[in-house]
Amino acid sequence: MKVSAAIVGATAGPRVHAIDARWAMAFAAALGETAPAYFDTAGADGIVTHPLFPVCYEWPLALALRAKILRRAVAARSVHATHDLRLHRRPRVGDRLSTRATIASAEARAPGVYVVTRFETVDGEGQPVSTSDYGSIYRGVTGEGMSTAAAEPPGPAVAPNAASAPSPPSPTRGGLPASAESLASPPDWSAALPIGPTLAHVYSECARIWNPIHTDRAVARAAGLADIILHGTATLALSVSKALELEGVDGIATVTRISCRFGAMVSLPSTISVRGWRVGGADGECSIGFQTLNPDGRPAIRDGRLAFVRPPRRP
Secondary structure (H helix, E strand, O other): OEEEHHHOOOEEEEEEEEOOHHHHHHHHHHOOOOOHHHOOOOOOOOOEOOOOOHHHHHHHHHHHHHHHHOOHHHHOOEEEEEEEEEEOOOOEOOOEEEEEEEEEEEEEOOOEEEEEEEEEEEOOOOOEEEEEEEEEEEEOOEEEOOOEOOOOOOOOOOOOOOOOOOOOOOOOOOOOOOOOOOOOOOOOEEEEEEEOOOHHHHHHHHHOOOOHHHOOHHHHHHOOOOOOEOOHHHHHHHHHHHHHHHOOOOOOOEEEEEEEEEOOOOEOOEEEEEEEEEEEEEOOEEEEEEEEEOOOOOEEEEEEEEEEEOOOOOO
């Protein structure tokens, strides 16, 4: 099977989504959130959406674009490899958001073809809300007319448990630390997260992200898996939730960027472990490096970075 470089520049959308409280609360509930900010519709400011909520309205565009440019047999070989989300602001209940998807790049790599899709979302006034670069590896697929790059998809430069410990870099506004230096060990915090046997089913329905390898054992086994596995975006969302909780800002922080590489699979039921490193911060701006290990101790998420601004302290 082959993929041509001609797919670069292909687009899907725009598609409009109405963001309602039911969807926002369901997504937060699927992740086990309890912070009132996600559920108190009687509050003066209403509720907020989870920082990773954009994956919900981006998913239909991902499917539409794959169907437009790839044969079904090729699309079925897709594995979520990298994710880089920039939040210009959190989506809000009542928003009518318009999302367009574009193939930003395609490179031949040892495992297959690495394709980055950019999702750009604006509100009803045309103002940016979220921008995501979603990297996929199409396993065992050959690239035609495209450059050959390193065997591993690029990602944010974080290497927890590195031997050396340089001074932490300072974060930049709205982004992540530019330094490619490694982080120190041991982590500043760590926490175990139990994964229930039905979480993939609950997440599928609450996020409105359906891929049968996460919920249908027969389909998962036909795809070469031992059983169903948890969505990568669910693992990432759970990790982000835990990081914000342990930093004391769950539901109220101004999250500006989330990025990572995906690695080992997460089975159900199981227990995963999230570890975080405080990279630095000033004037309320913070950056966390994190890593999530699956039950076998292998990184399900590598090179994770979370940038946010702490809310001002109340007098």
